[in-house]
Amino acid sequence: xxxxxxxxxxxxxxxxxxxxxxxxxxxxxxxxxxxxxxxxxxxxxxxxxxxxxxxxxxxxxxxxxxxxxxxxxxxxxxxxxxxxxxxxxxxxxxxxxxxxxxxxxxxxxxxxxxxxxxxxxxxxxxxxxxxxxxxxxxxxxxxxxxxxxxxxxxxxxxxxxxxxxxxxxxxxxxxxxxxxxxxxxxxxxxxxxxxxxxxxxxxxxxxxxxxxxxxxxxxxxxxxxxxxxxxxxxxxxxxxxxxxxxxxxxxxxxxxxxxxxxxxxxxxxxxxxxxxxxxxxxxxxxxxxxxxxxxxxxxxxxxxxxxxxxxxxxxx
Amino acid sequence: xxxxxxxxxxxxxxxxxxxxxxxxxxxxxxxxxxxxxxxxxxxxxxxxxxxxxxxxxxxxxxxxxxxxxxxxxxxxxxxxxxxxxxxxxx
Numbered sequence: 001x002x003x004x005x006x007x008x009x010x011x012x013x014x015x016x017x018x019x020x021x022x023x024x025x026x027x028x029x030x031x032x033x034x035x036x037x038x039x040x041x042x043x044x045x046x047x048x049x050x051x052x053x054x055x056x057x058x059x060x061x062x063x064x065x066x067x068x069x070x071x072x073x074x075x076x077x078x079x080x081x082x083x084x085x086x087x088x089x090x091x092x093x094x095x096x097x098x099x100x101x102x103x104x105x106x107x108x109x110x111x112x113x114x115x116x117x118x119x120x121x122x123x124x125x126x127x128x129x130x131x132x133x134x135x136x137x138x139x140x141x142x143x144x145x146x147x148x149x150x151x152x153x154x155x156x157x158x159x160x161x162x163x164x165x166x167x168x169x170x171x172x173x174x175x176x177x178x179x180x181x182x183x184x185x186x187x188x189x190x191x192x193x194x195x196x197x198x199x200x201x202x203x204x205x206x207x208x209x210x211x212x213x214x215x216x217x218x219x220x221x222x223x224x225x226x227x228x229x230x231x232x233x234x235x236x237x238x239x240x241x242x243x244x245x246x247x248x249x250x251x252x253x254x255x256x257x258x259x260x261x262x263x264x265x266x267x268x269x270x271x272x273x274x275x276x277x278x279x280x281x282x283x284x285x286x287x288x289x290x291x292x293x294x295x296x297x298x299x300x301x302x303x304x305x306x307x308x309x310x311x312x313x314x315x316x
Numbered sequence: 317x318x319x320x321x322x323x324x325x326x327x328x329x330x331x332x333x334x335x336x337x338x339x340x341x342x343x344x345x346x347x348x349x350x351x352x353x354x355x356x357x358x359x360x361x362x363x364x365x366x367x368x369x370x371x372x373x374x375x376x377x378x379x380x381x382x383x384x385x386x387x388x389x390x391x392x393x394x395x396x397x398x399x400x401x402x403x404x405x406x
Contacts, residue, residue, distance in 0.1 A: 104354025
C-alpha cells in the first residue's frame with residue numbers, strides 16, 4: 001500500500017512541479033494516472049508451483065486456459081484491467097521519471113507492476129475467448145498493445161524490454177486468433193488499428209537508450225558528489241566499484257559520451273562495432289554500466305519482425 | 317497483584333515492539349527501496365555482460381525485489397500470482 005501510495009504521490013508531485021508545460025486541463029489526460037490507479041487495484045493470490053507452470057503454458061499457447069484455477073485471479077483483477085483500458089485511450093503517458101532528474105535513487109516500481117498488469121490482461125483476453133466473448137477479448141488485446149506502447153514512455157531500457165516482451169506475447173495471441181479464422185471484419189480492424197499505432201518498431205529504442213545514457217550521466221554526477229564515492233557506487237548499483245576506481249574523473253564522462261554517440265549510431269545503422277570499440281576504450285566504471293548492444297539490437301529485430309508479420313497477416 | 321501487572325506490561329511491551337518492528341520492515345519493503353533506477357540499470361548491464369545470462373534474467377531478479385514480501389512466509393509450494401505473472405518464463 002505504501003509502495004502504491006509512494007508511486008502515486010511521486011507522479012502527482014512530478015506533475016505539480018513548476019516549469020512544466022502542461023496546463024491543469026492536460027493533467028487528467030496523462031495515461032499514467034489511470035495505470036497507477038490500476039496498480040492500486042491489483043489483487044494478489046497464492047498459486048501452487050504446478051499452477052505457475054500451467055500459467056506459463058497458457059500464456060505461451062501450449063496449454064488451454066483453465067477457468068477453475070485462474071478464473072478467480074482474473075475476476076479479482078478485472079477492475080484493475082478495466083482501469084488500465086481507460087488509460088490506453090489517452091495519447092500521452094508520462095511516468096514522471098524526468099521530474100526526478102533520472103537519478104539512481106529514483107524508485108521505479110512501476111516497471112514491474114506494468115509487467116504483471118500486462119500479463120493479467122493477457123489472461124483476461126484468454127478467459128474471454130474461452131467463454132466465447134470474442135469482442136471482449138479483441139478489445140482487451142488491442143488495449144494491451146496500447147498499454148505496452150506506453151510502458152517505455154520517458155524511461156530507459158528496462159521498461160522498453162518489458163514492453164517488447166509484452167508485445168510479443170500479445171502478437172502471439174493475435175496470431176492464434178487469426179489462425180482460428182473466426183475474427184469478424186470489425187475485430188480485425190480493431191487489431192489493425194492497434195498494430196498500426198505501434199509503427200515499425202513498437203518501441204522507441206533510440207529514446208530508451210538516450211534516457212539510459214542520461215541516467216548514467218546523472219549517476220556519475222551523484223557519485224562524484226558523494227563523500228565516499230566507492231560506497232555510493234555500491235549503494236546505488238548493488239555492486240562493488242571496480243578495484244582500480246579512485247573517484248569519478250573527466251575521462252569517465254568522455255567515455256560515456258563516446259559510448260552514447262556510438263550506441264545512437266548503432267540504432268540507426270545496425271552496426272554495433274563502434275559501440276564495442278568505445279566500450280573497450282572506456283574507463284572501468286563506465287564499462288560495467290553499459291547494456292549489451294548486440295542484445296538490444298537483437299531484441300529490436302525480434303519485435304520488428306513479429307510486427308511486420310502481423311501487419312502482413314492483417315492486410316490479407 | 318504487582319507480579320500480574322509486570323507480566324501484563326511485559327507482554328504488552330513485547331507485542332508492541334514486535335508489531336512495530338514488522339511494520340517497519342514491511343514499510344521498507346513496500347517503498348520498493350531495493351528497486352531503483354540505478355539498480356535496474358546496473359542489473360541490466362551486468363547480466364548482459366555474461367554470455368549465458370540475458371536481459372530477461374536481470375528483469376526476473378529485479379522483479380523479485382519489486383514486490384512487497386509477505387509478513388509471514390507462505391508455504392514453499394505457494395507463490396504470489398502477481399509475482400509469477402511478472403516472471404519472464406511466462
